[in-house]
Amino acid sequence: MGRFLATFFYIGLAPRAPGTVGSAAAIPLAYLLHRYAGFPLFALATLLVFLLGWWASAEATRGQDEHDPGEIVIDEVVGQWIALWPLSLGLWMRGIDPAIFPYPGWIGGFLLFRLFDIWKPWPVRWADRKDSAFGVMLDDVLAGLMAAIVVTMLAAIAHGWFR
Numbered sequence: 001m002g003r004f005l006a007t008f009f010y011i012g013l014a015p016r017a018p019g020t021v022g023s024a025a026a027i028p029l030a031y032l033l034h035r036y037a038g039f040p041l042f043a044l045a046t047l048l049v050f051l052l053g054w055w056a057s058a059e060a061t062r063g064q065d066e067h068d069p070g071e072i073v074i075d076e077v078v079g080q081w082i083a084l085w086p087l088s089l090g091l092w093m094r095g096i097d098p099a100i101f102p103y104p105g106w107i108g109g110f111l112l113f114r115l116f117d118i119w120k121p122w123p124v125r126w127a128d129r130k131d132s133a134f135g136v137m138l139d140d141v142l143a144g145l146m147a148a149i150v151v152t153m154l155a156a157i158a159h160g161w162f163r
Contacts, residue, residue, distance in 0.1 A: 002059025005052060005074060012073035022073025023114060026080040030088070031101045039085070039092035046081045050137055053078055058133035068128070068136045075140035076117065082144030083113035086152040108154060112147035121146070 007013055014021040033042040053074035061067055087105035091098065117140060120128055124146070127139035156162060 005056035006060035006072045012071040022076040023080040026077040034088040035098040057136045079140030079144035083109040083147035116143035116146045
């Protein structure tokens, strides 16, 4: 069960770029959570998947030398969802139809999350070096937060908040 969840229903077994595939697979589920549950439950789901991913990552790597094999992508799901929080929160706060999930926001969130997850600037690199299941999850949380900050800044510029 741990490997099944850690690989996000075996999506992490993709032959190429499993982290990118896992991040992309997270977006439709984020949309469904946003649309049918709203931002508060989307954020709660992110926290729950973080905790589940922490456990699943520990289970999937128990007894292995590699603490963060590429097939574990539940951390990418959590990080990707965090990167999409500004989009979901902004739409929810403004009372905009939850069926709307504008593509510039989720594409930007996707690209920025992948950038920070692959590049691993500090503090993402610091967390990535932690030899534990918590570190597996934490580096993607931090990459997601960095992406969310940039998404928010880009939205502020695009929507004229600085005028």
